[in-house]
Amino acid sequence: MKNTTNTPSILVTRKLPPAVEERLERDYRCDFNHDDVLYSASEIVERAMQADAILCCHTEQFDADLIGKLPDNIRAIANFSVGVDHCDLDAARQKGIIVTNTPDVLSDATAEIAMLCMLGAARRAGEGYRMVREARWRDWSPMFMLGSQVTGKRFGVVGMGRVGQVVARRARGFDMEIHYHNRRRLPEAMEAGAIYHDNLEDLLAVSDVLSLHCPNNPDSRGLLNAERIALLPAGSIVVNTARGAVVDDLALISALREGRLRAAGLDVFNGEPEGIHPAYRDLDNVFVLPHLGSATEETRDAMGFRALDNLDAIFADEEPADRVA
Numbered sequence: 616m617k618n619t620t621n622t623p624s625i626l627v628t629r630k631l632p633p634a635v636e637e638r639l640e641r642d643y644r645c646d647f648n649h650d651d652v653l654y655s656a657s658e659i660v661e662r663a664m665q666a667d668a669i670l671c672c673h674t675e676q677f678d679a680d681l682i683g684k685l686p687d688n689i690r691a692i693a694n695f696s697v698g699v700d701h702c703d704l705d706a707a708r709q710k711g712i713i714v715t716n717t718p719d720v721l722s723d724a725t726a727e728i729a730m731l732c733m734l735g736a737a738r739r740a741g742e743g744y745r746m747v748r749e750a751r752w753r754d755w756s757p758m759f760m761l762g763s764q765v766t767g768k769r770f771g772v773v774g775m776g777r778v779g780q781v782v783a784r785r786a787r788g789f790d791m792e793i794h795y796h797n798r799r800r801l802p803e804a805m806e807a808g809a810i811y812h813d814n815l816e817d818l819l820a821v822s823d824v825l826s827l828h829c830p831n832n833p834d835s836r837g838l839l840n841a842e843r844i845a846l847l848p849a850g851s852i853v854v855n856t857a858r859g860a861v862v863d864d865l866a867l868i869s870a871l872r873e874g875r876l877r878a879a880g881l882d883v884f885n886g887e888p889e890g891i892h893p894a895y896r897d898l899d900n901v902f903v904l905p906h907l908g909s910a911t912e913e914t915r916d917a918m919g920f921r922a923l924d925n926l927d928a929i930f931a932d933e934e935p936a937d938r939v940a
């Protein structure tokens with residue numbers, strides 16, 4: 616469909632993997648961002664004047680103000696992400712803009728990072744890594760840098776959606792006992808022996824490791840607060856690969872400082888990247904990563920192709936598979 620006057624034009628807000636940009640180039644007229652600069656809201660609006668759809672990432676905030684200013688030629692916002700908390704879906708609906716996301720394809724990659732965060736926190740990997748790199752490692756002794764073994768412990772999943780289910784499978788590989796809380800109980804076959812808790816508080820009480828996998832929305836914002844942290848078993852570990860907003864930073868940091876929680880493994884943060892709470896950079900019992908959940912070559916290609924499948928459907932006047940608004 617390339618290069619006829621009818622070929623739809625796509626504003627691509629970030630640099631994407633080569634295979635994804637090749638397919639975009641083949642099938643659409645594209646406004647690429649080869650230098651990968653972060654566009655301001657007004658730059659997006661200006662560039663959108665020439666576009667029929669926008670392919671964007673969670674790094675751009677499509678709030679009601681920006682969506683309200685988009686020109687009427689914009690038919691769709693195809694997200695290169697499963698999370699859509701950066702997009703005001705109601706504002707898009709009101710303006711008749713279709714919004715899609717990229718579920719499924721990043722579940723394995725994110726589950727890998729959740730395991731890395733769990734092990735990094737439990738086995739003090741951040742602390743040990745820094746010690747070796749900074750030439751501060753002096754000795755080995757039977758009492759040197761003891762962590763906590765996760766094998767056989769209880770693993771609590773908040774949000775047993777696509778990612779939560781893969782994470783639970785991986786945790787089973789460590790012989791962990793799986794517990795979960797979800798809006799709805801899964802069918803027995805999908806539970807695979809996981810124990811359902813119909814309220815979050817009950818789940819917290821049995822979670823030696825608590826792993827967050829719920830989307831960021833008004834119901835989940837600040838969900839892990841001081842009251843709930845107090846319900847976790849003493850010395851438990853918190854893993855967050857969902858969104859920073861699900862955690863109350865001050866409450867988590869104070870529980871980590873006091874030692875009520877043994878450790879945390881965090882891939883996502885409020886205010887990321889630069890505005891994260893400074894305590895996360897300093898605390899020894901926090902294992903941190905820079906939002907790497909979906910950052911594998913395979914997954915980033917798959918996310919791009921999924922976003923393009925959605926755009927292809929929209930411009931063929933079909934219902935896109937991953938419509939969220």
Ligand code: DGY
Binds near residue numbers: 673721909
């Ligand atoms: C997602 O897909 O939501 C990841 O966090 C990257 O944006």
